[in-house]
Amino acid sequence: MAGTIAAFHLSAYNRVLLLDSGSVGSGATGVGAGIASPILARKGNPTYRSREALDSLEQLCDVLSLPEQSSRPLIRPAFDTKQISYYQRAASNHPDLAKWIEPGDLSERFPSVRAPLGALEVFRGRVINLPTFATALTRNATTSGCELREHTSLTSWSAKGDEVVVTIRTSNGKKESNTQDESIACRRLVLALGAGYRHFEELARLNLHPIKGQTIRASCPSILRKTPNITGPGYLAFDGDSLVLGSTFTHGVFDTEPTASATQQILDLVVPIVPDVAHATSFEATAGTRVTVPGTRLPMIGPISHSSLVNIFTGLGAKGLLMGSLIGSELDRYLRDPENIPEIMRPSVRRPASG
Numbered sequence: 001m002a003g004t005i006a007a008f009h010l011s012a013y014n015r016v017l018l019l020d021s022g023s024v025g026s027g028a029t030g031v032g033a034g035i036a037s038p039i040l041a042r043k044g045n046p047t048y049r050s051r052e053a054l055d056s057l058e059q060l061c062d063v064l065s066l067p068e069q070s071s072r073p074l075i076r077p078a079f080d081t082k083q084i085s086y087y088q089r090a091a092s093n094h095p096d097l098a099k100w101i102e103p104g105d106l107s108e109r110f111p112s113v114r115a116p117l118g119a120l121e122v123f124r125g126r127v128i129n130l131p132t133f134a135t136a137l138t139r140n141a142t143t144s145g146c147e148l149r150e151h152t153s154l155t156s157w158s159a160k161g162d163e164v165v166v167t168i169r170t171s172n173g174k175k176e177s178n179t180q181d182e183s184i185a186c187r188r189l190v191l192a193l194g195a196g197y198r199h200f201e202e203l204a205r206l207n208l209h210p211i212k213g214q215t216i217r218a219s220c221p222s223i224l225r226k227t228p229n230i231t232g233p234g235y236l237a238f239d240g241d242s243l244v245l246g247s248t249f250t251h252g253v254f255d256t257e258p259t260a261s262a263t264q265q266i267l268d269l270v271v272p273i274v275p276d277v278a279h280a281t282s283f284e285a286t287a288g289t290r291v292t293v294p295g296t297r298l299p300m301i302g303p304i305s306h307s308s309l310v311n312i313f314t315g316l317g318a319k320g321l322l323m324g325s326l327i328g329s330e331l332d333r334y335l336r337d338p339e340n341i342p343e344i345m346r347p348s349v350r351r352p353a354s355g
């Protein structure tokens with residue numbers, strides 16, 4: 001997602017080459033449910049610059065002519081009395097973002113949902129298929145002249161003077177010997193590698209942290225047709241005729257193998273809220289790595305050395321759509337002058353463990 005957002009914005013004024021060691025829409029982007037919620041789960045606080053992020057996302061969706069979202073609401077059930085007060089406060093402080101729904105109203109509007117304490121209805125929240133989003137960004141970028149090379153990995157780079165020389169390796173088939181290496185000189189490099197940062201010494205020292213997550217796709221039983229999108233510790237999102245159920249959070253892990261125990265964990269979170277999910281069929285689990293920035297929980301963007309030619313764009317965490325769109329809208333400004341990057345998002349290195 002980060003790479004395609006960058007390519008989309010930068011190709012309007014620059015010659016851009018977009019590389020992907022796999023294909024566009026893979027990585028974490030191929031796993032997420034695609035929920036964009038401007039309200040955080042636990043206390044109902046708004047996400048970082050939530051309204052600007054929503055505006056950026058909506059503008060992107062308009063330009064990309066992504067299909068109009070269904071009018072299915074997005075709700076966050078409350079799980080205890082503390083959360084009721086947090087969510088009621090959120091509704092009263094941010095009436096443009098959310099509204100509190102009393103338990104009686106909720107069961108009348110959404111009979112398939114069990115939320116006996118009530119819920120927060122999040123306005124402007126939406127669900128967008130992440131690979132469709134990334135593919136549409138790429139298509140638009142290529143229309144503006146961006147060149148896309150899939151199955152092509154960045155293997156190294158070196159900044160000299162006012163250019164960066166990158167080496168890339170293209171796989172022409174399944175055999176390891178069937179590869180082709182090439183060097184390319186460019187004016188600027190944007191590293192949007194997701195979990196791929198770990199393969200480069202210069203990036204592995206950055207304050208980044210992987211969190212493995214799993215989702216399940218299933219076909220939607222007709223009984224759930226009128227169910228809202230639900231977010232919280234467990235979530236349920238509608239994507240066309242499919243349901244996406246999520247998700248798990250396993251810290252410090254890069255492997256992306258889905259597991260049966262994570263599937264069970266997800267069902268244990270979702271089925272108590274929407275019991276009819278038990279009627280869904282054709283379950284398919286996938287897992288990926290969210291890259292996060294400990295301490296800030298915000299994206300990381302900016303130069304990784306004294307030279308401003310080599311930049312990282314990562315740390316989208318679980319809020320890829322909102323954070324990615326927000327950073328994308330300011331990326332050109334950030335790259336032209338790193339002083340424009342809010343300090344809290346500038347690259348920082350990991351602190352050594354104490355003791």
Ligand SMILES: Cc1cc2nc3c(=O)[nH]c(=O)nc-3n(C[C@H](O)[C@H](O)[C@H](O)COP(=O)(O)OP(=O)(O)OC[C@H]3O[C@@H](n4cnc5c(N)ncnc54)[C@H](O)[C@@H]3O)c2cc1C
Nearest residue numbers: 001002021027028029032034035154194196213316320321
């Ligand atoms: C379980 C789960 C649920 C999620 N749910 C949501 C959600 O509901 N809403 C939301 O907004 N976000 C969600 N997210 C988060 C979202 O998926 C991520 O924030 C976002 O996709 C990250 O995008 P990225 O481009 O940084 O990384 P990735 O999508 O991982 O992309 C990295 C890309 O870099 C490529 N690459 C790596 N190394 C190299 C190299 N050396 N050379 C060339 N290419 C390379 C990879 O092939 C890959 O395509 C979820 C994530 C997970 C794991």
